[in-house]
Structure formats: C-alpha cells, structure tokens
Amino acid sequence: MNDRLHPNKGFKALLNTLSRLVTLVIGAILVAVIFLALPLITNSGPAQYANINDHFKYASIGGASTNGIPYWVWKVLPVMFPEKLPGEGYESLGFIQEPGHDLPIGFARDTYLGLDMVTQNCATCHVGSLRNTPESLPQTIAAMPSNTVDLAKYIQFVTTVPFDARFTAQEMMPQIEAIGADFNPLEKLLYRFFVIPRSRDALITLASKLAFIDLESAYGPGRVDTFTPYKTRQFNFPVDQLRAEELNGIGDFPSIWQQRPRQGMQLHWDGNNTSVDERNNSAALALVSPTNINFDAIYRIKDWLLDLPAPTYPYPVDAALASRGEKLYTNTCASCHAFDGEYVGTVVPIEEIGTDRHRLDSYTKELAANQYTLFTGISYQGRDQRFRHFRKTQGYSNHPLDGIWLRAPYLHNGSVPTLRDLLAPPEQRPQVFYRGYDVYDPEQVGFVSDVAEENGKSYFKYDTTQPGNGNGGHVYGTDLSEDEKAALVEYMKTL
Ligand code: HEC
Numbered sequence: 001m002n003d004r005l006h007p008n009k010g011f012k013a014l015l016n017t018l019s020r021l022v023t024l025v026i027g028a029i030l031v032a033v034i035f036l037a038l039p040l041i042t043n044s045g046p047a048q049y050a051n052i053n054d055h056f057k058y059a060s061i062g063g064a065s066t067n068g069i070p071y072w073v074w075k076v077l078p079v080m081f082p083e084k085l086p087g088e089g090y091e092s093l094g095f096i097q098e099p100g101h102d103l104p105i106g107f108a109r110d111t112y113l114g115l116d117m118v119t120q121n122c123a124t125c126h127v128g129s130l131r132n133t134p135e136s137l138p139q140t141i142a143a144m145p146s147n148t149v150d151l152a153k154y155i156q157f158v159t160t161v162p163f164d165a166r167f168t169a170q171e172m173m174p175q176i177e178a179i180g181a182d183f184n185p186l187e188k189l190l191y192r193f194f195v196i197p198r199s200r201d202a203l204i205t206l207a208s209k210l211a212f213i214d215l216e217s218a219y220g221p222g223r224v225d226t227f228t229p230y231k232t233r234q235f236n237f238p239v240d241q242l243r244a245e246e247l248n249g250i251g252d253f254p255s256i257w258q259q260r261p262r263q264g265m266q267l268h269w270d271g272n273n274t275s276v277d278e279r280n281n282s283a284a285l286a287l288v289s290p291t292n293i294n295f296d297a298i299y300r301i302k303d304w305l306l307d308l309p310a311p312t313y314p315y316p317v318d319a320a321l322a323s324r325g326e327k328l329y330t331n332t333c334a335s336c337h338a339f340d341g342e343y344v345g346t347v348v349p350i351e352e353i354g355t356d357r358h359r360l361d362s363y364t365k366e367l368a369a370n371q372y373t374l375f376t377g378i379s380y381q382g383r384d385q386r387f388r389h390f391r392k393t394q395g396y397s398n399h400p401l402d403g404i405w406l407r408a409p410y411l412h413n414g415s416v417p418t419l420r421d422l423l424a425p426p427e428q429r430p431q432v433f434y435r436g437y438d439v440y441d442p443e444q445v446g447f448v449s450d451v452a453e454e455n456g457k458s459y460f461k462y463d464t465t466q467p468g469n470g471n472g473g474h475v476y477g478t479d480l481s482e483d484e485k486a487a488l489v490e491y492m493k494t495l
C-alpha cells in the first residue's frame with residue numbers, strides 16, 4: 001500500500017508540479033519584463049552639463065510631461081515629412097546644429113515615464129548666429145536674440161504633421177527603426193500602442209491651441225507672439241474668441257545678458273514686469289508648465305545671466321568719431337537708455353513713442369489677473385514663486401542698450417533693420433527688408449538686410465505694412481546731421 005500511489009496523492013503531486021511550473025513561468029515572465037523595462041526604469045532624469053554654456057544651449061528646463069515630444073517621433077518627423085519643411089531637416093527652420101551634438105541648440109533630452117523625450121529650452125529664442133562675411137563660419141552667441149530661428153514655421157511643421165495620414169504606428173515604426181532606434185520588444189509595444197498615438201493626439205491639441213498663428217502676420221525668424229499662446233495654452237482662452245485688436249502682438253527676441261542691473265526695471269517690451277525672477281519663470285512657461293518646471297536648471301541659468309557681459313563689438317571702431325558720438329548720446333539718448341539714465345527702465349506712453357501698438361495691446365488686464373494664479377503654492381529654496389509683478393502698461397519701455405550692435409533688427413517688433421535706419425525719419429526707413437540672414441553689416445550696424453536668397457536658402461521678407469510690423473515712431477535723433485548720425489552710431493558700437 002505504501003509504495004502504491006494513492007490516486008489522491010498522485011493528483012496532488014501533479015497539482016504541485018503544475019503550480020511550481022506556473023510559478024516558474026510567471027517568474028520568468030516577470031524577470032523578462034523587468035529586464036526589458038530596465039532601460040525605462042534606469043532612464044530617469046535629463047542629461048546634465050557641467051559647462052554653463054552647454055547647460056544653457058542643451059539642458060532641459062522641464063516640461064517633458066506636457067510639452068515634450070518623444071525622441072524618436074521628433075527625430076523621424078523631418079525624415080517622413082520633408083515636403084512640409086523649407087529645406088533639409090530642422091536646420092532649414094534656422095535652428096543651429098553644432099558639430100558633435102545630437103540635437104540643435106535650444107533642444108534638450110529629458111525623460112518622461114522612462115521614455116526619452118525632446119524638450120526645448122531658453123536657447124531656442126536666446127542664442128544667435130553671426131558671420132563676418134558670407135564665406136565665414138558662423139559663431140553662435142549665447143543670450144543674443146535667436147536671429148535665424150523661425151519659430152512659427154517650426155510650430156506650423158509640428159502641428160500639421162499629425163493630420164497627415166502617414167502619422168500612424170504602422171507607417172512610423174519601420175522608419176524609426178531605419179534611422180537607428182534599437183527597441184526591445186517591450187519598448188516596441190509601448191511606441192506602437194502608446195507613444196505614437198499619444199504624440200499624435202498631443203500635437204493635434206497643440207494645433208488647436210496655436211491656431212491663432214494663422215490669423216496673424218507671418219513672424220519670420222527671431223520673432224514670436226509672446227502673450228497669445230499664454231492665453232490659449234495656460235488659461236484656455238478659446239482661439240475663436242480672441243479679440244482681433246489683441247492679435248499680432250509680435251515681439252522681437254530680446255538679448256538677456258546683464259540681468260543684475262535690470263533688477264527692478266520695468267522690462268519686457270511693454271515694461272509689464274519689474275522682477276527678473278518672474279521674467280525668467282514667465283519665459284519658461286512658453287515651454288513648460290508650472291507643475292513640471294525644473295527650477296534647478298532655470299535658476300542656474302538665471303544666476304549666470306545676472307552678470308553675463310554683453311559681447312564687445314568685434315570690428316574696428318573709429319575712436320575719435322566715437323568720442324564725438326558719445327557727447328551726442330549723452331545729450332539725446334542717455335536719459336532713457338543708459339544704465340544710470342533718469343528714465344531708464346520706465347515706460348514711455350504710446351502716444352509719445354509712437355511705435356506699433358499691437359504688442360502693447362496684446363497684453364491685457366484680464367491676462368494679468370490670470371497670471372496672478374500661476375505658481376500659487378509653489379516655492380523654490382524657500383522663495384514663493386507666485387507671480388505678483390505683472391502690470392498692464394500704456395507704452396513701451398526704455399531698455400538699456402548694452403550690446404545693442406548685436407540686437408538688430410530694432411524696436412520691439414524688429415521692424416527697423418539697422419541703427420542707421422533707426423536714425424532716419426520713419427518714412428525713409430526700409431519698407432521691406434529681409435530677416436534671418438546672419439552676415440554683419442558694420443556700415444549700417446545690424447545684419448545685412450537685402451539678401452533674399454543665398455545658396456538655395458531663402459530669407460524672410462519683412463513687410464512693414466502688415467499688422468504688428470509697423471516701423472514708425474521713435475523719432476529721437478532723426479533730425480541730427482549725417483555727420484552727427486555717423487558719430488552717434490560709431491559710439492553705439494561700443495555700448
Ligand atoms: C519662445 C521663445 C522664447 C523662449 C523659449 C524664451 N524666451 Fe525669453 N523672451 C522671449 C521674448 C519674445 C521676450 C520678449 C517678451 C515681450 O516683452 O514680448 C523674452 C523676454 C525675456 C526676458 C526679459 C528681457 C527684457 O529685458 O525685457 C528675459 C529675462 C528672458 N526672456 C529670459 C528667458 C529665459 C531665462 C528663458 C528660459 C527659461 C527664456 N527667456 C525662454 C522669447 C523667449
């Protein structure tokens with residue numbers, strides 16, 4: 001009896017074996033899943049840069065969960081949809097690709113749920129390019145305006161692709177693998193069933209929020225409407241209910257060096273904020289949301305910008321002529337524009353300054369009231385980040401003019417190509433000129449503005465008759481003699 005198997009016992013043994021087998025199989029599957037998910041689990045946190053210039057140009061300032069585009073989707077878009085770009089790749093939109101870097105300046109690697117994401121940072125709008133001659137290699141300069149970047153065209157690109165019938169996992173996966181993605185089976189499943197469909201939905205939502213761009217004058221390189229995306233993205237103002245008189249508030253990208261002496265000044269083009277911290281945080285909201293902003297990354301930039309000097313003028317200056325110009329500057333310009341000027345960093349009423357009013361009108365009391373709700377309850381290093389300093393103003397601000405030689409085209413909407421043109425009476429300033437070209441013109445002081453095309457690349461034709469593009473007003477210095485203007489401009493090279 002003992003060595004005979006009891007039928008029940010035999011059944012139990014079988015069950016035991018089976019359950020051991022099941023446990024083993026489940027265990028094996030778990031191990032495999034964990035193994036496959038390892039790249040996702042260990043892939044946490046953005047790339048770090050020891051060098052502050054690299055940090056500025058390439059580090060993420062947050063935003064992966066709300067504004068990021070999955071890395072391989074971002075990479076494959078220009079490959080799959082080249083017909084929607086003016087030339088080859090993202091560079092054809094004016095983004096600068098430095099050798100040895102995977103992404104152009106202004107784009108950053110970050111992670112979200114373990115997935116590689118591409119986010120954007122301050123350098124998208126605040127790093128520019130300069131060439132001495134058409135044959136010279138371009139130099140990239142941090143904190144100057146991004147003079148070559150056509151942000152509206154980039155937005156139009158990423159918001160039209162999701163409507164293309166080829167934006168499907170089926171079409172995209174083979175192309176993504178062809179450009180070098182080496183997915184394991186789990187990542188493949190994730191991309192196919194989650195990442196690609198979600199990216200498409202997110203870009204379609206973005207398209208609806210930014211649809212106002214089609215209602216506005218073309219921005220061209222180096223310009224953006226600052227506050228309308230704020231209204232539609234942060235506060236969900238419906239695009240079809242935006243008031244016509246608040247559209248076309250198109251601003252030139254400013255330089256952002258030397259922030260310390262700007263503390264307490266009324267800045268932004270219309271002087272709507274006196275706090276450097278708030279201007280930095282507000283700028284970040286173009287790219288991140290208050291809940292996923294990376295304060296460590298932004299405050300590192302902020303601290304660096306406080307004392308970053310404006311670049312010195314790299315071409316010859318006629319010292320005797322400049323010294324004559326200095327006197328003219330002191331008498332006619334310094335009260336509004338020198339760091340110690342009586343009025344610097346205050347607002348000149350629109351009736352007096354007389355420049356295009358669209359940017360001023362795009363910023364409203366209603367928007368200010370909404371902004372006060374931002375960053376409520378969020379603090380960094382013990383400092384409450386809630387916005388308190390935004391104010392509706394009635395004119396444009398007197399900015400300090402440090403490094404002004406590199407800040408062309410001039411005025412808040414970038415409507416006047418060179419310093420010499422700004423000193424001409426408004427009716428004699430160029431009505432049409434080209435933007436986006438980075439070769440310098442030391443005679444007129446600004447970028448060369450009459451090149452429509454070079455080596456197959458077309459530049460943006462700026463038409464001052466379009467809404468938001470007016471080049472009138474700011475008549476200071478226009479009645480000086482030709483000699484005096486030459487002297488004044490010579491001096492301004494040294495600011
Ligand atoms: C999408 C383009 C864009 C990005 C990205 C961007 N900025 Fe700006 N920035 C602008 C524009 C345009 C203005 C002018 C705003 C206005 O008054 O209309 C500006 C203004 C500023 C100012 C105020 C300058 C002045 O003197 O009036 C500071 C400071 C600034 N940005 C810092 C930053 C920082 C720091 C970041 C990254 C966290 C950043 N910006 C990201 C476009 C951008």
Ligand code: HEC
Pocket residue numbers: 269329332333334335336337343348353355356396397398399401404407409410411412413419422474476477478
């Ligand atoms: C009463 C104050 C005032 C005086 C005087 C004045 N400006 Fe201005 N300036 C402004 C204001 C305000 C703006 C901004 C206007 C705008 O962008 O719409 C400005 C803008 C500028 C800009 C463009 C800045 C940029 O970043 O694009 C330059 C250059 C400039 N002024 C040069 C001069 C020169 C040169 C003189 C003397 C001949 C002068 N200004 C006299 C108030 C003044």
